[in-house]
Amino acid sequence: MLTRTIAVLLLCGAAAASSASELRFCLRADPKTFNPLLVEDDASETIRYLTGGVLIRMNRYTQELEGELATKWKVSENGRRIDFDLRPGVRFSDGTPFSCQDVVYTMRQLMDPALHSPVGDSFRSAPGPVESKCEGSSGVTLRFPAPVAALALQFDQVAMLSAHSAAKESAVLGPFAMGEYKPGVHVLLRRNPNYWKRDANGRALPYLDAIRLDIQQNRELELLRFRRGELDIVNKLDPEMYDRLSSEMPHAVMDAGPSLDWETVFFNQVETAPLPEYKRRWFRSDEFRRGISEGIRRDDMVRIVYRGHARPAVGPVSPANRFWLNPALQATSGSESAVLALLEHAGFRRSGSALLDRDGNKVEFSMITNAGNKLHERMLALMQQDLARFGIQLNVVTLDFPSLIERISRTFNYEAVLMAFTNVDQDPSAQMNIWVSSAANHQWNPEEKTPATPWEAEIDKLMAAQAGSQDRAKRKAYFDRVQQIVAEKAPIVFLVNPNALSAVSPSIKNVTPAALRPQIYWNVEHLQVGNPLVSQK
């Protein structure tokens, strides 16, 4: 009798602990802001994605733009003007009606220089105000002082604010609204009762009642909780975790193919960097950089470090980015003869087991990376042996992350660095801050006053041309040429594009993993929590 009572209590407890329509996953840190216009960090971006209503959304699966709060839009005046037709009858989560005044208010807030909105930066193509006015009851016109690259796509990041609601940022138009936030513990999002979207049968979306985002930094704990059924999604797995989980729960893991992210190496080419002159000469030599790039066996990296869950990178566009990838680019051959030919052409020669430059200096350089990153450490160990074949000595230095950033962005006291880049945007305009020579994130030689090389000058022109054009085919042609120059000059050596790996409980229905972020819950309004056994069948 006692046993039966305990069993019943346990079953009730389990049922209570796991609400049938609550989705649970983890944030790696506390969100830094709940203001959608100030979002910079991953956690805040997740909240914005789940709660914010946008005029236009890029479908992460088809990679096409779709109307959300805007039923129609039209870009004109070569990317300076955009007209929206707004969806009628939409209300904020607190019941306040959504109108064109909210769009005007949001744009005014977004472009306010005092706010320093990172999202607003994407629209700041030139100094001057943005003209925004309502056209009738459901139309809005926005006119920018200069053409904005990929103007319509930029609105994917702009969550609308309410001009009239007393709740301010808490009044949202997305599928979920803020429920509860306990710093360091969790963020609870509740279903937005006024969400405008309906499914094919006319049923109000989202299907889920709530989303619980536990703040959990430790990946091992996150995985353990997923295994125990306390979490429904692990949105970004490393290859080792993926394989481990795959052997235990093969139905739970998902590999959506190459992501937009890069693993890269670049050399310090900064004029004022505290480097010996001969090393500066090496790092500025196109042949040297290409020789290094050719000498790295990317296939081994994919096979050994990423366990097959990555793709050798050919340039700054991932294979996941189907439209912008330059198909003419070829993977590096990796042949010893090609590498030696490049190095010999640059004046390097073998002497015994070492490689010497034309002045007799032994080729030895260090490569820094962030400490504790196992994947990077393994990649570096592979590169050490790859380059040792040509007599190049690579010294591996792992640094804590703040020291690494200090060296690559302030003191420039480094020789080469292995870094991961996280891309959230497919459009080449999102890479302006990397390729334009005057940009702060032009990592190998930031903020050049004038382009240091003719090819950098050419990239500047091409990037400006693609950003100023609204003709997609022309933009593609310009950016194809940028990719070709980058492949030829190797200012950044692209190593691999890691796959988007995730784990999803079999009880979650309607999951369609995409390579673009957020890979698993991009269609969150359609996700459902069902019976895991039924789902598994």
Added chain:
Amino acid sequence: MSFKQKFALAVLTVAVAASLGAGFLAQSSYSEQFRDAISAPPSAHFWLGTDELGRDRFARLLYGTRVSLLLAPAAALLSTLIAALIGGAAGFLGGRWERLVTAGVDLFLSLPWLFLLLAVRALLPLNTSPVTSVMITFLLLGCLGWAAPARMIRAGTRTLVSSDFLVQASASGISRWRLFWRHLLPNLRPILLAQFWISIPLFILSEANLGLLGLGVAEPLPSWGAMLRDLENYSAILQNPWMLAPVVLLVTVVSCLQLLLRTEDRAAC
């Protein structure tokens, strides 16, 4: 020396000898990657299999043992010497010197030294070789590890200073210097030895912890700490139990070091 101690000494001797003879015992270099044999099981060629980069685990274990077993005692000796000087002098001189040292030790123990290690690692020249880098790491560990032993030594010194034989020696007019060197220090021997022996596993584990943070010995040089990082993947351990070899060796060495302590030395810990 008891049987247990003889046994412990024999085990340690074998471990040190094997690590010094790594070049003869191991069939491959610790850094050579056999990329077609990654995570391979033990075989005639790879006695402990290979790691995830295809490197011979046995070779890495031997060379890692050399790093840990040679440098940890050196660091322990350094920290014990510093502790003996500071703690011994404080206990011997007494008064405000003792109060000053006690406060200094308390302050030293309360500081987060991990950040110093991070900072020093970040400030080292980038082309520092892995060997130099690991020596600096152990040197730092030795320089930073004196505070806790100094506290013990100060307490021991205070007890000795007030003992009858030292009071008598002092009354007979022996100089303070001679009193310190000839009468005090030899009698501190059990405490000093105990602190030395217990510091060795402490420094081995500290290096292992730094290795777990990715701040220990630089690739491709192996160390126990670096090898212990492989154990984060526990499902791999179940499939490849030979991965536990560094843990087994670490536990064995630490246990042997403890066994080597004489009963009275252990009492002084």
